Amino acid sequence: MKAYSREVSVALTLGGLLLGLAIFAPSFYQAQPLLSLAAREAPTLVAACGMALVILCRQIDISIGAQFSVCSVCAGLLAGAHWPIPLVLSASITIGASLGALNGSLVAGLGLPSIVVTLATMVTWREGLRWLRQGIWVDLPEGFQWFGLRQSAGQWTIIILALTVLVLLALFMKHLAAGRFIYAVGSDAEAARLAGIRPRRITFAVFVFAGALVGLAAMMNVAQSPQVDPNSGTGLELKTIAAVVVGGVAISGGRGNLWGVFAGLLLLACLGPALTHLHVQAYWEKAIQGSVILLAVVADGGHRRNQGSP
Numbered sequence: 663m664k665a666y667s668r669e670v671s672v673a674l675t676l677g678g679l680l681l682g683l684a685i686f687a688p689s690f691y692q693a694q695p696l697l698s699l700a701a702r703e704a705p706t707l708v709a710a711c712g713m714a715l716v717i718l719c720r721q722i723d724i725s726i727g728a729q730f731s732v733c734s735v736c737a738g739l740l741a742g743a744h745w746p747i748p749l750v751l752s753a754s755i756t757i758g759a760s761l762g763a764l765n766g767s768l769v770a771g772l773g774l775p776s777i778v779v780t781l782a783t784m785v786t787w788r789e790g791l792r793w794l795r796q797g798i799w800v801d802l803p804e805g806f807q808w809f810g811l812r813q814s815a816g817q818w819t820i821i822i823l824a825l826t827v828l829v830l831l832a833l834f835m836k837h838l839a840a841g842r843f844i845y846a847v848g849s850d851a852e853a854a855r856l857a858g859i860r861p862r863r864i865t866f867a868v869f870v871f872a873g874a875l876v877g878l879a880a881m882m883n884v885a886q887s888p889q890v891d892p893n894s895g896t897g898l899e900l901k902t903i904a905a906v907v908v909g910g911v912a913i914s915g916g917r918g919n920l921w922g923v924f925a926g927l928l929l930l931a932c933l934g935p936a937l938t939h940l941h942v943q944a945y946w947e948k949a950i951q952g953s954v955i956l957l958a959v960v961a962d963g964g965h966r967r968n969q970g971s972p
Contacts, residue, residue: 734884832919
């Protein structure tokens with residue numbers, strides 16, 4: 663139980679919030695608004711899974727918001743060129759993986775700090791996209807939205823896809839050797855190397871895989887609108903990092919799981935609508951979110967001190 667105390671506390675906090683809403687704001691539980699909220703947050707969940715893998719490997723990627731925007735615009739342009747939906751999806755994932763591979767090459771190959779590398783690539787991709795599009799949105803062809811399905815069916819498809827990614831990755835991290843290698847590298851890269859693991863190869867693979875997940879998330883987001891916003895990924899990096907940290911993944915790497923990330927994202931995603939239904943001023947949302955994140959960081963620091971970590 664000790665190993666999962668953070669995840670349990672987040673789940674209990676979420677349960678308390680939902681119970682309070684059931685008592686004081688039952689109007690929160692309306693099927694269509696909740697379905698729309700879940701579909702809107704589904705791409706963030708997929709991107710947050712990628713961010714969790716990076717942080718578990720003791721790295722950081724603050725360029726995923728820019729990657730998300732690039733993949734979204736590329737997917738929109740390809741859809742506008744009448745590419746079939748499966749090819750657009752494959753292209754978006756490939757572009758995301760390629761952007762992640764560039765980050766991984768600089769971090770793992772040259773040994774550069776990930777915070778510096780991803781800051782540079784974030785600015786490069788974001789400003790390049792701004793120059794290319796000049797703020798002009800990309801129009802999608804008729805029939806592309808919701809993957810060509812009805813809205814409710816499309817929303818359920820996006821939600822189920824995100825949950826499938828979550829479950830598969832959680833099983834991957836728990837049961838496969840590659841998942842344990844990520845934990846080992848994040849805990850102590852030198853000890854992992856002495857045990858026969860190649861930390862640089864693992865780090866590179868994590869950045870590539872996280873980029874591929876961002877490409878998938880971008881496609882899931884593009885399918886929800888008739889147009890693509892070139893700035894659609896703005897703030898995504900902060901949102902995913904917040905979900906990961908609140909969900910119990912140690913910012914120092916090597917500890918945490920994806921179920922906690924899921925609970926953390928649900929908690930943060932429900933705060934805004936909850937405050938609206940409770941008739942609380944909107945400006946409190948960011949303050950409360952910031953407080954939750956700060957408490958999570960403080961709790962992580964307390965855990966590290968108790969474990970004798972530096």
